[in-house]
Amino acid sequence: MSGTNLVDQLKAKFPDQVTGADLEAIDPWIAVRPEGLVDVCRFLKEDDQLRFDMLSCITCVDYFEPDEKKAAKVPWDPHLEVVYHLWSVPNKVSLVLKVMLPRWKDDTEGELPEVPSVAGVWRTADWHEREVYDLSGVRFTGHPDHKRILCPEDWVGHPLRKDYELPLEYHGIRGR
Amino acid sequence: MAHGTLGDERLAASDPAAGVRDEDYLWTLNFGPQHPATHTTLRLLLKLDGERVVDAVPDIGYLHSGFEKIGEKLDFNQYVTVTDRMNYISPMANNVAWHHAVEKLLGIEITPRCVYVRTIIAELARISDHLLSNGAVGLDVGAFTFFLYAFYQREVIYDIFETLCGARFTNSYTRTGGVMHDMTPMVIEKIRNFVRTFPKTLDDMERLLNRNRIFVDRTKGVGVLTKEEAINRSCTGPVARASGVTRDVRKDDPYLAYADLDFKVCCATEGDCFARYLVRMAEMRESLRLVEQAVENLPSGPVDVGMDERIALPTKEQVYNSIEGTIAHFELVMSNRGFETPEEEIYAAIEAPNGELGFYLVGDGSAVAYRARCRPPSYIHFAVFPHLIRGHTLSDVVAVLGSLNIIAAELDR
Numbered sequence: 001m002s003g004t005n006l007v008d009q010l011k012a013k014f015p016d017q018v019t020g021a022d023l024e025a026i027d028p029w030i031a032v033r034p035e036g037l038v039d040v041c042r043f044l045k046e047d048d049q050l051r052f053d054m055l056s057c058i059t060c061v062d063y064f065e066p067d068e069k070k071a072a073k074v075p076w077d078p079h080l081e082v083v084y085h086l087w088s089v090p091n092k093v094s095l096v097l098k099v100m101l102p103r104w105k106d107d108t109e110g111e112l113p114e115v116p117s118v119a120g121v122w123r124t125a126d127w128h129e130r131e132v133y134d135l136s137g138v139r140f141t142g143h144p145d146h147k148r149i150l151c152p153e154d155w156v157g158h159p160l161r162k163d164y165e166l167p168l169e170y171h172g173i174r175g176r
Numbered sequence: 177m178a179h180g181t182l183g184d185e186r187l188a189a190s191d192p193a194a195g196v197r198d199e200d201y202l203w204t205l206n207f208g209p210q211h212p213a214t215h216t217t218l219r220l221l222l223k224l225d226g227e228r229v230v231d232a233v234p235d236i237g238y239l240h241s242g243f244e245k246i247g248e249k250l251d252f253n254q255y256v257t258v259t260d261r262m263n264y265i266s267p268m269a270n271n272v273a274w275h276h277a278v279e280k281l282l283g284i285e286i287t288p289r290c291v292y293v294r295t296i297i298a299e300l301a302r303i304s305d306h307l308l309s310n311g312a313v314g315l316d317v318g319a320f321t322f323f324l325y326a327f328y329q330r331e332v333i334y335d336i337f338e339t340l341c342g343a344r345f346t347n348s349y350t351r352t353g354g355v356m357h358d359m360t361p362m363v364i365e366k367i368r369n370f371v372r373t374f375p376k377t378l379d380d381m382e383r384l385l386n387r388n389r390i391f392v393d394r395t396k397g398v399g400v401l402t403k404e405e406a407i408n409r410s411c412t413g414p415v416a417r418a419s420g421v422t423r424d425v426r427k428d429d430p431y432l433a434y435a436d437l438d439f440k441v442c443c444a445t446e447g448d449c450f451a452r453y454l455v456r457m458a459e460m461r462e463s464l465r466l467v468e469q470a471v472e473n474l475p476s477g478p479v480d481v482g483m484d485e486r487i488a489l490p491t492k493e494q495v496y497n498s499i500e501g502t503i504a505h506f507e508l509v510m511s512n513r514g515f516e517t518p519e520e521e522i523y524a525a526i527e528a529p530n531g532e533l534g535f536y537l538v539g540d541g542s543a544v545a546y547r548a549r550c551r552p553p554s555y556i557h558f559a560v561f562p563h564l565i566r567g568h569t570l571s572d573v574v575a576v577l578g579s580l581n582i583i584a585a586e587l588d589r
Contacts, residue, residue, distance in 0.1 A: 026280065026522050053407050054423075057523065057551040059536050075519070083536065085523050085551075089407055089421065092428045096523070124410035127559040135244070150237040150588060159245055160547075 006030070006050075006095075014040055019100070029083075029096035034115045037099055041121045044086065044095070052086040052095055055118070058128035059083045060136035062103070064162035078103050082115055082138060101138065117143040135160040202230060207573060209238050215312060216584035218558070220573070227569045232562040236588055243589040247548025252278045252352050255548065260346035262552065263586040266305035268297045268337065269528045271350040276431060277524035277535035281517055284353050284487055288475040293359055295433040296367065296470045297340070297349060298526070299463040303374075304333040305529030305581075306414075306456040306463075313453060313578035314385060317394040322384045329377050336366045352515075353487035354480030364471060371468045375461070382457060395449035399564035399576035402447060409560050413531025413553055415580060418455045419447035425527035432526075437469045449579040487515055515543055523551075530554060530581055554586040 017036030044052040084097040105111040117140040119125040129140040130149040137158030207220040217238040223231040259270040311326030334344045406419040424441040426434040442458035444451035480488035494501030517539030525534030531553030540546040
């Protein structure tokens with residue numbers, strides 16, 4: 001099935017949830033609203049034709065305010081993107097889903113933005129979402145075991161945020 | 177990673193249903209982070225009923241060193257040294273995976289010779305990885321001789337890599353648009369020699385373990401992963417193929433020279449530790465066939481892309497004898513020039529020895545990735561571990577760990 005067909009099919013089934021798509025990119029992607037993410041994912045996985053039964057990877061990219069030198073060239077407003085790479089084992093095709101989020105919930109610094117967890121759809125999402133929460137600072141609502149995974153539990157901040165600064169010290173260890 | 181917690185409360189928190197029952201007779205065992213059978217630093221909190229494992233909670237992050245953050249600082253050629261340190265038992269495969277992604281982002285077509293050279297080293301890396309992971313399973317369940325046979329052959333592969341690029345362990349062999357050095361006749365001779373002699377050792381190794389009563393009893397029926405679970409939990413590589421998932425990136429989405437070469441995808445249906453061992457043994461034979469075909473059909477010609485593309489460093493002859501060469505060299509090594517990336521994002525994966533090793537790269541125009549995410553197979557496979565070990569005995573922990581081939585440096589990055 002071609003990308004255009006898939007976008008049309010998704011738009012017909014979830015009219016309010018598909019917010020955008022870029023089929024010209026090297027890896028074409030489809031963006032959905034966080035509220036509709038779980039339904040869209042369940043549909044993509046369980047539909048007889050599509051069968052995206054494998055979730056390869058979940059990533060979060062922090063598109064931060066650029067510094068002055070780059071500001072003219074950079075086309076984005078500051079935001080976060082959570083990227084889901086799906087793969088269909090029977091059909092041997094991949095799909096990229098994106099969820100666009102504000103950097104902070106309600107623009108209050110320190111309040112993490114929220115996405116519903118897809119751990120109920122693909123079991124593998126469990127650790128991926130924990131890692132994204134740990135390193136990029138996105139809260140996954142409905143996650144079965146929502147806590148840090150790579151950093152210690154009492155770590156402050158989310159290291160893969162672009163404005164992250166290493167703490168001065170951690171339990172007596174000098175940071176910077 | 178816990179600090180100052182003993183673990184009991186973490187176990188209870190992870191499984192609320194088990195936590196409310198007052199099961200005093202269950203006791204908690206800390207397995208790792210320093211334990212000979214974990215091979216590196218990872219920790220398991222085991223809840224035991226006598227010798228039987230009721231539940232296991234992996235606790236990782238002891239080796240977390242921020243590789244993805246470093247990827248936002250180092251340029252595409254510098255970062256290859258970091259990928260060496262991810263899965264350090266097959267660094268060549270990581271190098272190939274990294275530059276496979278970088279070249280997809282930059283839209284570079286590498287030369288035919290480079291395609292074959294990379295195929296050869298990726299398959300040699302697969303053999304050396306499977307030798308170690310199968311050897312370690314043998315070692316952990318008590319078959320020490322097998323481990324020595326495996327390690328001797330790894331040494332031969334190290335020798336080949338040393339002749340090829342000067343480094344034995346952390347090779348950093350690939351470059352954007354090419355490789356560090358071309359393959360010399362001496363390397364090809366060593367690889368041919370390896371292809372000739374290795375099958376005999378492989379036969380010996382199979383004779384040592386395939387029908388070994390102790391080994392079969394320790395691994396057969398242990399840690400069974402069904403096909404549905406394997407897909408749902410996104411397992412790849414030998415772990416998935418041992419459960420009957422016919423997923424192999426080399427066939428599904430051919431890259432490098434795999435479309436031209438003849439090889440089989442090795443699968444089993446049992447999904448237990450023994451099946452994973454058998455799949456790895458069979459894959460080594462297939463990899464050897466691939467190496468042989470690739471070496472005998474190695475195209476001639478340059479190994480790096482041309483100077484005009486301004487991607488790979490020109491040869492010394494070009495630098496000293498032509499003004500274009502000098503300019504190209506300076507532009508590439510000056511930190512404020514380098515090459516330009518499109519403002520795109522890509523995900524590219526290869527079939528690493530351990531499973532699908534993918535890199536997700538976001539380019540922002542500069543020579544440094546805006547985001548360099550790695551999809552490490554060990555991380556995904558270790559998440560499956562509690563599911564596999566429940567109901568088995570404490571001694572099976574090492575067999576399952578070994579058969580999943582968990583490399584902590586790749587797990588934590």
